Amino acid sequence: MARQLRLGAFMRPASIHTGAWRYPGAWPDANFNFAHLKHLAQRLESARFDAFFMADHLAVLNMPVEALKRSHTVTSFEPFTLLSALSAVTEHIGLVATASTTFDAPYHVARRFASLDHLSGGRAGWNIVTTSNPDAALNFGLDDHMGHDERYRRAREFYDVVTGLWDSWADDAFIRDVESGLYFDPDKLHVLGHKSEYLSVRGPLNIARPVQGWPVIVQAGSSEPGRQLAAETAEAVFTAPPHLAEGRRFYADVKGRMARLGRDRDHMKILPAAFVVVGDSVEEAKAKRARLDSLVHYDSAIASLSIALGHDVSGFDPDGRLPPIPETNASKSGRERVLQLAESEGLTVRQLAQRLGGYAGLAFVGTPASIADEMAEWLESEGSDGFNVMFPYLPGGLDDFVDKVVPILQERGLFRREYEGRTLRENLGLPRPENRFFR
Amino acid sequence: MARQLRLGAFMRPASIHTGAWRYPGAWPDANFNFAHLKHLAQRLESARFDAFFMADHLAVLNMPVEALKRSHTVTSFEPFTLLSALSAVTEHIGLVATASTTFDAPYHVARRFASLDHLSGGRAGWNIVTTSNPDAALNFGLDDHMGHDERYRRAREFYDVVTGLWDSWADDAFIRDVESGLYFDPDKLHVLGHKSEYLSVRGPLNIARPVQGWPVIVQAGSSEPGRQLAAETAEAVFTAPPHLAEGRRFYADVKGRMARLGRDRDHMKILPAAFVVVGDSVEEAKAKRARLDSLVHYDSAIASLSIALGHDVSGFDPDGRLPPIPETNASKSGRERVLQLAESEGLTVRQLAQRLGGYAGLAFVGTPASIADEMAEWLESEGSDGFNVMFPYLPGGLDDFVDKVVPILQERGLFRREYEGRTLRENLGLPRPENRFFR
Numbered sequence: 001m002a003r004q005l006r007l008g009a010f011m012r013p014a015s016i017h018t019g020a021w022r023y024p025g026a027w028p029d030a031n032f033n034f035a036h037l038k039h040l041a042q043r044l045e046s047a048r049f050d051a052f053f054m055a056d057h058l059a060v061l062n063m064p065v066e067a068l069k070r071s072h073t074v075t076s077f078e079p080f081t082l083l084s085a086l087s088a089v090t091e092h093i094g095l096v097a098t099a100s101t102t103f104d105a106p107y108h109v110a111r112r113f114a115s116l117d118h119l120s121g122g123r124a125g126w127n128i129v130t131t132s133n134p135d136a137a138l139n140f141g142l143d144d145h146m147g148h149d150e151r152y153r154r155a156r157e158f159y160d161v162v163t164g165l166w167d168s169w170a171d172d173a174f175i176r177d178v179e180s181g182l183y184f185d186p187d188k189l190h191v192l193g194h195k196s197e198y199l200s201v202r203g204p205l206n207i208a209r210p211v212q213g214w215p216v217i218v219q220a221g222s223s224e225p226g227r228q229l230a231a232e233t234a235e236a237v238f239t240a241p242p243h244l245a246e247g248r249r250f251y252a253d254v255k256g257r258m259a260r261l262g263r264d265r266d267h268m269k270i271l272p273a274a275f276v277v278v279g280d281s282v283e284e285a286k287a288k289r290a291r292l293d294s295l296v297h298y299d300s301a302i303a304s305l306s307i308a309l310g311h312d313v314s315g316f317d318p319d320g321r322l323p324p325i326p327e328t329n330a331s332k333s334g335r336e337r338v339l340q341l342a343e344s345e346g347l348t349v350r351q352l353a354q355r356l357g358g359y360a361g362l363a364f365v366g367t368p369a370s371i372a373d374e375m376a377e378w379l380e381s382e383g384s385d386g387f388n389v390m391f392p393y394l395p396g397g398l399d400d401f402v403d404k405v406v407p408i409l410q411e412r413g414l415f416r417r418e419y420e421g422r423t424l425r426e427n428l429g430l431p432r433p434e435n436r437f438f439r
Numbered sequence: 440m441a442r443q444l445r446l447g448a449f450m451r452p453a454s455i456h457t458g459a460w461r462y463p464g465a466w467p468d469a470n471f472n473f474a475h476l477k478h479l480a481q482r483l484e485s486a487r488f489d490a491f492f493m494a495d496h497l498a499v500l501n502m503p504v505e506a507l508k509r510s511h512t513v514t515s516f517e518p519f520t521l522l523s524a525l526s527a528v529t530e531h532i533g534l535v536a537t538a539s540t541t542f543d544a545p546y547h548v549a550r551r552f553a554s555l556d557h558l559s560g561g562r563a564g565w566n567i568v569t570t571s572n573p574d575a576a577l578n579f580g581l582d583d584h585m586g587h588d589e590r591y592r593r594a595r596e597f598y599d600v601v602t603g604l605w606d607s608w609a610d611d612a613f614i615r616d617v618e619s620g621l622y623f624d625p626d627k628l629h630v631l632g633h634k635s636e637y638l639s640v641r642g643p644l645n646i647a648r649p650v651q652g653w654p655v656i657v658q659a660g661s662s663e664p665g666r667q668l669a670a671e672t673a674e675a676v677f678t679a680p681p682h683l684a685e686g687r688r689f690y691a692d693v694k695g696r697m698a699r700l701g702r703d704r705d706h707m708k709i710l711p712a713a714f715v716v717v718g719d720s721v722e723e724a725k726a727k728r729a730r731l732d733s734l735v736h737y738d739s740a741i742a743s744l745s746i747a748l749g750h751d752v753s754g755f756d757p758d759g760r761l762p763p764i765p766e767t768n769a770s771k772s773g774r775e776r777v778l779q780l781a782e783s784e785g786l787t788v789r790q791l792a793q794r795l796g797g798y799a800g801l802a803f804v805g806t807p808a809s810i811a812d813e814m815a816e817w818l819e820s821e822g823s824d825g826f827n828v829m830f831p832y833l834p835g836g837l838d839d840f841v842d843k844v845v846p847i848l849q850e851r852g853l854f855r856r857e858y859e860g861r862t863l864r865e866n867l868g869l870p871r872p873e874n875r876f877f878r
């Protein structure tokens with residue numbers, strides 16, 4: 001069988017796009033409306049998506065209040081509680097939660113993921129993040145945010161501890177022999193006794209080994225230590241390449257690192273974020289996107305553009321083209337990408353600002369067939385193993401993808417018609433880890 | 440209307456009693472079988488229970504391995520994940536989770552309870568514990584467990600921070616005006632900026648104010664600082680008095696403290712743990728209990744008895760009466776209670792050991808009518824406002840209570856026939872807290 005796409009849904013209750021809550025037919029109250037989230041998860045499951053991936057932050061996002069007050073991304077359900085609730089109303093779809101190695105304790109993290117894995121019958125995934133947001137540090141009693149390299153060293157140790165705690169019990173430790181009264185075999189219980197640079201955790205975990213052995217390990221950093229951590233540990237990688245060429249470079253780099261570490265390249269699925277807008281024609285799709293972008297309030301949008309360019313652009317004519325901007329301290333590559341975007345799509349200052357204030361990363365905007373073509377090209381040219389799909393607005397943008405794009409992917413043999421296995425790991429084609437203490 | 444009982448169910452998946460998993464008809468695999476837990480929660484809801492209260496520990500319980508390997512209490516679901524999953528398959532019953540003020544961060548705790556409250560439509564409760572188990576400390580990087588008084592000072596500050604974070608947003612902060620693009624009113628957002636003895640937390644919380652304002656505050660300590668913390672903060676108190684006289688003393692003490700603090704005595708429900716065994720006759724109920732106790736393995740049981748007496752009793756004739764025991768370092772009151780129990784019920788060494796290894800606290804063992812009588816006596820004599828019911832084995836012990844005792848309580852006007860409100864707070868008759876920053 002040819003390689004198939006793996007599809008995760010990268011979700012916020014009212015979409016990632018900051019204008020989405022204002023789109024016709026949207027659910028502005030979705031952030032705290034479980035019925036809506038349940039509906040979305042069940043629709044994704046009906047389309048055989050691999051996973052529901054819940055975005056997360058450990059602080060109210062640091063934006064100017066003019067932008068903040070217009071964004072639905074300011075609050076939403078906490079991922080563990082939401083995904084646990086969704087586990088009770090779904091049967092197949094994977095449930096991926098973010099947990100920070102900087103601001104949480106490995107015993108809690110190991111326990112909650114193991115519990116979610118048991119509750120869901122083996123559908124949990126852990127998105128390991130080191131949390132780069134300095135506002136999060138202030139919510140956890142730290143005035144100085146830990147440095148980047150230190151965060152990654154701690155992350156690696158944290159991963160070792162969490163996976164070690166998951167291995168506290170052999171898979172067959174629990175005998176439950178009613179007759180003799182023996183509940184478990186004490187020879188199949190391991191006390192971790194970890195003490196190293198950052199962490200001291202005795203164990204054992206007070207929860208049986210997860211159904212999947214370990215929940216699927218997901219990673220999202222793209223820095224040098226992030227790529228190395230991914231190559232060492234990750235089974236799915238969330239990336240955000242701006243175009244196919246960059247996606248291919250990342251793919252080759254990280255899979256190459258894996259191979260050098262002796263890992264099988266197929267045991268990691270690289271899934272770039274893809275913002276997908278579906279129309280019956282390319283023009284209709286573009287018009288939907290333009291309408292959505294136009295719902296980003298200009299006051300928020302212009303702040304995003306000024307930050308990206310490192311130059312106050314609020315005095316420019318919103319409906320004119322961007323005049324030449326002097327060089328600044330802003331990231332050069334980021335700046336050039338913005339200027340190129342304005343040029344290539346012929347955007348006005350307003351349109352450019354609203355694009356950046358909404359979503360300006362990799363996007364597939366077109367017909368079901370053209371989107372399927374683009375996805376196939378990424379897969380075939382080793383730009384990715386699939387995607388983390390981001391829907392432009394909800395529920396409409398998700399319905400379009402599920403109803404129109406998925407059937408074409410299935411017809412072309414690029415996506416499953418039925419789930420292959422019982423667990424997230426089985427559906428992704430990943431092996432079940434051996435217990436390091438009981439082989 | 441006369442005062443009515445409030446009934447919580449204090450749950451472990453296979454009951455609190457360590458022999459329960461071996462009882463005929465029990466579910467030995469309940470610890471990781473969500474279908475069973477869902478069934479139990481739905482049955483409790485059909486009987487109009489106030490709350491499902493999930494027992495919890497942050498370590499494998501510290502017992503001799505001979506006892507540990509025979510106990511189903513060694514592992515089970517983590518409470519936040521379990522209760523969130525149950526929130527999706529129930530509509531009315533309250534969901535009370537334990538969270539430690541010693542081993543967790545207030546930002547996480549505030550977020551998870553707020554999220555559970557939104558998911559459940561206002562049914563969350565927070566059982567505040569300071570975690571006295573030194574084995575838990577070792578799982579969280581602390582070699583020296585924090586002292587008792589210090590734990591309570593930190594608990595009080597932790598409570599202030601968590602409730603302050605819940606008040607980050609005014610109840611009407613989220614306007615979501617699609618037309619103007621204003622998602623929330625920035626004048627209705629409060630940044631906590633807490634810095635004090637133990638904690639430094641900036642805020643705001645990235646989640647809207649809970650449906651209940653605050654989830655219901657539950658407390659379980661009975662020490663001097665525990666009682667004071669309860670009088671200051673708790674809305675429900677979990678206690679374990681061995682008999683009515685002690686229950687009345689505790690009730691008068693804590694409600695008196697509340698009154699001195701200017702709080703309304705009705706704004707706290709005192710709910711002792713009650714182990715309830717139902718029979719068609721008193722003899723049948725006693726026989727059920729004796730059978731259940733007999734399922735505690737003698738090796739485990741004798742270890743419990745030796746610890747309680749501070750004396751190795753493993754050499755005694757299991758089927759004889761307890762001979763005189765020399766005074767030891769063991770708690771004097773605990774020791775006397777054990778000796779008195781052996782005397783009053785005429786228990787052999789084996790029976791006494793198995794009682795202690797199973798459950799030896801307050802128990803109502805009798806017919807539905809006699810149990811209703813006892814519950815009514817506690818309520819009327821101000822020994823309690825209701826109970827946290829512990830079922831001896833599952834599902835049978837729960838079925839007996841729901842099918843036989845609850846209807847009698849309802850007939851006598853001692854328990855509701857329908858839920859009074861939408862939220863746990865409304866059902867318990869507790870007021871919704873004002874937002875301290877937005878009145």
